[in-house]
Amino acid sequence: MGQIIDSDKLTVSSDALIVDGSDLQFREMLHNLLAFSARLEQIRGGFANLIGLSGPQYTILITVQQLSQLGDVGVGHVAEHLALTPAFVTKETKNLIKLGVLEKQPDPNDLRRVKLKVTAFGETKLQCLPKVQQQVNDQLFKAVTQENFAMLHALSADLRNDAEKALNLLKFLALEEESA
Amino acid sequence: MGQIIDSDKLTVSSDALIVDGSDLQFREMLHNLLAFSARLEQIRGGFANLIGLSGPQYTILITVQQLSQLGDVGVGHVAEHLALTPAFVTKETKNLIKLGVLEKQPDPNDLRRVKLKVTAFGETKLQCLPKVQQQVNDQLFKAVTQENFAMLHALSADLRNDAEKALNLLKFLALEEESA
DNA sequence: ACAGCTTAATTAACTTAGTTCACGAATATA
DNA sequence: TATATTCGTGAACTAAGTTAATTAAGCTGT
Known part of the structure; x- marks a missing residue:
């Protein structure tokens, strides 16, 4: 009852x-x-390991790949998209370059900036993944049907936005609390 | 098209x-x-900070509180419930004890074991939170209606289980890949 | 009754994923 | 032209864990 x-x-x-x-x-x-x-996140880390990367490295790499479709990609651009500090992106991109999967050129139009690009070698590495990803992702979302996928897709966007707002609300309330 | x-x-x-x-x-x-x-996780960390704890400390504390309703709570019990190592739980419980929100007694029936309990002080600290949590959680899940909450509640359990399986599948596939 | 295995918690050393802060070089602006 | 701002970087630090070894206690077969 x-x-x-x-x-x-x-x-x-x-x-x-x-x-x-x-x-x-x-x-x-x-x-x-x-x-x-x-x-x-463990799974993402597992995908990353398959091609010799850490989880964050993999995330940065595919972010560069995705953002490249829309134009030039700089360190700050990646950092903002992933909510990381530019300093961290700098450090990891350096490792990715060392691994040969990423390249960095100065931007001729603004020499403070830098242009990040996935190398051909990086692309081929990434192409190995879908075969495994399909199997794992299918298992991961086995419970999701066509009907609730549409709902979940929409809901995930709302949740993401509202989480941002909720965090700001919390910060505000915490300050209030503090001064009280 | x-x-x-x-x-x-x-x-x-x-x-x-x-x-x-x-x-x-x-x-x-x-x-x-x-x-x-x-x-x-940031939000949970924010809740934690309101009462002077780190995110993981807060998580451990409320886990002890919840598990206590079902019986005695040991270090390993908490570790398993949160998928953490016992070593980490040991370290953080020590800090929680130092802060006065948790207490630890040897279990008289088995002296290897230890009984964790939230102190009265810890309880009063935790009681401060719901006022803020209500506001923040309401904002966080604004997009969730009564209808899709039932669905989401069920789905979250499925996703959790399937994620476990997917991770094991990935580990298996990674080994195969390796030997190939 | 006791030798040998197992379990629970702990400790210390390490790793990973980040952060903050100060800085230099390039650009934008008053 | 002075000054402020932006972008990327390097060094030092921190938080949140892990692994591996250790101690102490309990269980078990003979």
């Missing part, structure tokens, strides 16, 4: 997320999502 | 995840989920 819990103790207040007066299912979901995303 | 892409280049092969012959939406979703979960 509907256990009514003191609403001051709930971690959420929206009706949509409370079942029988409890946030238990909400917390379970949160815990599941966290565990899921931890695995997701 | 349906851009048909060479299926060897897709990162997924399940029909449910391919739209117009492309895995673009799937990749977007993945990227969104990754970004979302990164924020999720």
Whole structure:
């Protein structure tokens, strides 16, 4: 029966997320999502290892690849897209260059800037992956049907945006708390 | 129109995840989920900071609190639940004890074991949080309705399980690759 | 009853993935 | 032209873990 819990103790207040007066299912979901995303990163790291890269290196490499389709790619550009510091991107790109999968040229139009490009060797390395990725990703999202994929695709964008906002709200509330 | 892409280049092969012959939406979703979960951890870290803890410390503390409802809680128990090493849990519990929010007693029935408990002080600290959590979590899951919450709750459990399996599959495939 | 295996927690040393901060060079602006 | 800003970089640091070895306790077969 509907256990009514003191609403001051709930971690959420929206009706949509409370079942029988409890946030238990909400917390379970949160815990599941966290565990899921931890695995997701392990898996990405595993893909990376297949071609001799670390997880972050792989992420940076494919980000350069993707952003290249839209124009020139600089260190800052990659850093912003991945929410990392430029310093870190600099360090890892250096390793990627050493590995021969990335190249860096000064931008003739602005000599402060630098142009990052995946090398031909890097491209062939990346081409090895889909064969394994297909199998792993299929297993990973086995529970997703055509119907809920559309929903999940849309929802993931909302969640991402709202998470950004929620983080800012939290920062604001933390400052308030502090001064009080 | 349906851009048909060479299926060897897709990162997924399940029909449910391919739209117009492309895995673009799937990749977007993945990227969104990754970004979302990164924020999720930042937010958890923010909650933790409100009561003077680091993210992992907070996670361990509430895990002890939750597991305590079911019986005695040991270091290994917490480690397994969070998929961490016992060594790490040992180190962080020591800090939590120093902060006065956790206590540790030897288990009289088995002196190898140890019993972890949140102190009264720890409990009052944790009680400060729901006020802020409600606001932040509501913002975070604004896009979730009563209908898709049920779905998301179920799906999150499936994704978590399948991620475990997918990771094992990847490990297996990586070994195969290696020996080939 | 005790020798040998196993389990629980701990410790120390290390690794990885980042960060912050100061700086130099190039560009933009008043 | 002076000055402020932007971009990338290097060095030093930190946080969040891990691995491997160690200690202490309990279990088991003979």
